[in-house]
Amino acid sequence: MSDAGGQTTDDDVAVAAASDGLRVLFVDNFDSFTYNLVEYVEEALLASSDHANSDDSEDVRGHTETKVVRNTASIDEIRAFDPDAVIISPGPGHPKxxxxxxxxxDVLRDLSPDVPTLGVCLGLEAAVYAYGGTVGxxxxxxxxxASSIDHDETGVFAGLDQGLRGGRYHSLVATExxxxxxxTATAEHGDEELVMGIRHREHPIECVQFHPESVLTSAGHDIIENFLSTVQ
Incomplete structure (x- = not known):
């Protein structure tokens, strides 16, 4: 993990296997759930590798490097890692x-148009704000x-039941x-429908307001696997 001063340390880098295979980068917005996301991703990639090996075939996900950087890193540091996928963590505060x-x-505006990106909670709010929307x-x-999530059954929600449970930890929502x-997903709150998922119409950016890595979420592993399946 990172040191108390917020500097990136060697412990911020988790390597599943040293190779030139798939590189997944996590932007940590100083949140305790970040390493749960790392664990879910590494479990999904390991399962994919085991399946590929059982089929006696090659799968790039069997050779994976995952790296966690605090949001105090520079965009140049992130580009230097040359990620194949980016996951933006939850965190406290407001994207403004x-x-x-x-x-x-910077990641959302400059890197995500070309690199598949999954935003979680603050990651969704930041994506909305970065592209001109409002958060309140x-x-x-x-x-x-845990709230019932209605979704469009595509992207990260492909093959998932309607009304899946989504673990929510937030005081902000996308208002525009x-x-x-x-x-792509909503949850009822009284007489209102709150945004629980969004997908960019052109770029490979998908975000959820709830936490797939929470034990309160019923299909969190499936959501992560669906995202990773889009990464080339």
């Missing part, structure tokens, strides 16, 4: 504040509640989604 999101905004207060702050994104 540079101190809360750091390099996240949720009707009620939610910290540790930019036209370049389509809303």
């Amino acid at each position: 504040n540079d101190r809360d999101v750091g390099v996240t905004m 207060r949720a009707p009620d702050p939610i910290h540790g509640k 989604v930019p036209e370049c994104f389509e809303v």
Whole structure:
């Protein structure tokens, strides 16, 4: 993990296997859930590798490097890793504040148009804000509640049941989604429908407001696997 000063240390780099295979980079917005996401990704990649080996075939996911960088890193540091996929973690704060999101905004604007990107919670809010939308207060702050998620059954939701449970930990929501994104998932909150998922219409960017890596989410591993299946 990173040191208390927020500097990237050697412990920020988790290597599943040293090779020139798939490279997955995590932007850590100083959140305790970040390494849960890393664990889910590494489990999915290991399962994919085991399946490929059982079929006596080659799978690039069997040779994977995952790296975690704090949002205090520079976009040049992130480009130097040359990621095949990016996952933007949850975190405290508001995407309008540079101190809360750091390099996240540069990643979304400059790297994500070409590199498959999954945003989680603050990652969704940052994507909305980066592309011209608005983010505001949720009707009620939610910290540790499973809600029924209605979704479009494609992208990260492919093959998943309607009404899956999504673990929610947020006090902000997307209040105006930019036209370049389509809303892919919602949850009812009283008389309102809150945005729980978005997908860019042209770029390989997909985001969820709930936490797939939470034990409260019923299909979290499937969501991660669906995202990884889009990575070439």
